[in-house]
Amino acid sequence: MSDYRLSPFFTVLQAAEKASQQGGSAAIGAFNVNFFTQAQGVLEGLRRADAPAIIQASKGANKFQGGPDKIFYMLTRAMEDSGHTLPVALHLDHGNVEKGEECADSGYSGIMIDASEEEFHLNVAVTRGMVAYAHPKGVGVEGEYGQLAGVEEDVSSEETVYAKPEKVVEFFRRTGADALAIAYGTSHGPNKGTNISDLKTEIVRDSYRNMEAAGLVDDHFLVGHGSSTVPQELVEEINSLGGNIQGARGVPLEKIKEGIEFGLRKINIDTDLRLGITATTRKFFRDNPSAAEVDALKGAREVLDSQLDAIDPRDYFGAVKPFDILREPPAESGIQAFIDLMELIKERIAVHVEFLVNEFGSAGLAGSVENLSLEDMSRRYGGDGNC
Ligand code: G3H
Numbered sequence: 001m002s003d004y005r006l007s008p009f010f011t012v013l014q015a016a017e018k019a020s021q022q023g024g025s026a027a028i029g030a031f032n033v034n035f036f037t038q039a040q041g042v043l044e045g046l047r048r049a050d051a052p053a054i055i056q057a058s059k060g061a062n063k064f065q066g067g068p069d070k071i072f073y074m075l076t077r078a079m080e081d082s083g084h085t086l087p088v089a090l091h092l093d094h095g096n097v098e099k100g101e102e103c104a105d106s107g108y109s110g111i112m113i114d115a116s117e118e119e120f121h122l123n124v125a126v127t128r129g130m131v132a133y134a135h136p137k138g139v140g141v142e143g144e145y146g147q148l149a150g151v152e153e154d155v156s157s158e159e160t161v162y163a164k165p166e167k168v169v170e171f172f173r174r175t176g177a178d179a180l181a182i183a184y185g186t187s188h189g190p191n192k193g194t195n196i197s198d199l200k201t202e203i204v205r206d207s208y209r210n211m212e213a214a215g216l217v218d219d220h221f222l223v224g225h226g227s228s229t230v231p232q233e234l235v236e237e238i239n240s241l242g243g244n245i246q247g248a249r250g251v252p253l254e255k256i257k258e259g260i261e262f263g264l265r266k267i268n269i270d271t272d273l274r275l276g277i278t279a280t281t282r283k284f285f286r287d288n289p290s291a292a293e294v295d296a297l298k299g300a301r302e303v304l305d306s307q308l309d310a311i312d313p314r315d316y317f318g319a320v321k322p323f324d325i326l327r328e329p330p331a332e333s334g335i336q337a338f339i340d341l342m343e344l345i346k347e348r349i350a351v352h353v354e355f356l357v358n359e360f361g362s363a364g365l366a367g368s369v370e371n372l373s374l375e376d377m378s379r380r381y382g383g384d385g386n387c
């Protein structure tokens, strides 16, 4: 395990709450990553904006890289390589108990335990169990209450089950969780199909008000999942380059910002990055037709030519694992094409991340994150799983 230091989940989120209380509404960007270049691009965008962040990996991302220790290594290596010294927390996204424990033992700073499909009392029990495991290690916990429409790994719901603001304080009190994803009408993926009236940001506002009345807001944080904006120009770019993505629609940025003003402190973004990577890769193949002959890129070209709606880079970079190639470039001629593509992807991600964290109000907040280690955080939690 690299000893490159990650920041606690808690202190990163607390910086956004403190800034918000001082009048500048802010939320931390939480960016999903699957592969090395993606992590490098996010870090570069954060540096340009002087922003702290949460970098997160789903169960699928952990599997893709071969386990939580590989994701930890991949991220800390990307930080070391670029001399990244701004606060970054590594978080498991939509985890279960088994993966949560594995990640808490692998250097992660936060765990999301998604038991949102369970009845409230069971959801509380599972989340509380995760807190009891994670907090003594200084690892923060995010629960989920209510259900986002759509499929997220093994949790799916046809319709949004909106969170009830009057249950939010109870959830925090009974679980001891640091953060809570509340369903207010967003959904995962590029086809959010959301009508603007389905986005009930008043759920965020009323939840935060109830937390304020209960004295919870200084150390408990609300999270917005499914927050990709799905820029239409990106979708059009992909379609003009041979893709076929229909009906893609994201959350209007204004609604996300309203949610932040009302109390969201963590904003989850995955799909926007996937779209940017896909557009860049398709454009690269158009501009460099001979790149399709490079061994490391052949598979990607075939998948993009046959699956016109593909946007998940794991589908087309599945076999090549960019990190392995970049660490030990094969002697094969043409590898420069692969490296060039990765540089373009990194830049595309950096530009979007910089833009988003500026919009979320967390640009410039890197210096206000309390400088604690996970060991310090464990003591802060009291070492017994309580807040
Ligand atoms: O909800 C989070 C991300 O979109 C995770 O996606 O499970 O396909 O990695 P994934």
Ligand code: 13P
Binding pocket: 032, 093, 094, 187, 188, 189, 190, 224, 225, 226, 227, 228, 229, 268, 269, 270, 271, 272
């Ligand atoms: P998007 O699909 O909108 O990017 O949502 C990401 C997310 O919520 C990850 O947990």
Ligand code: ZN
Binding pocket: 094, 152, 188, 225, 226, 268
């Ligand atoms: Zn999510």
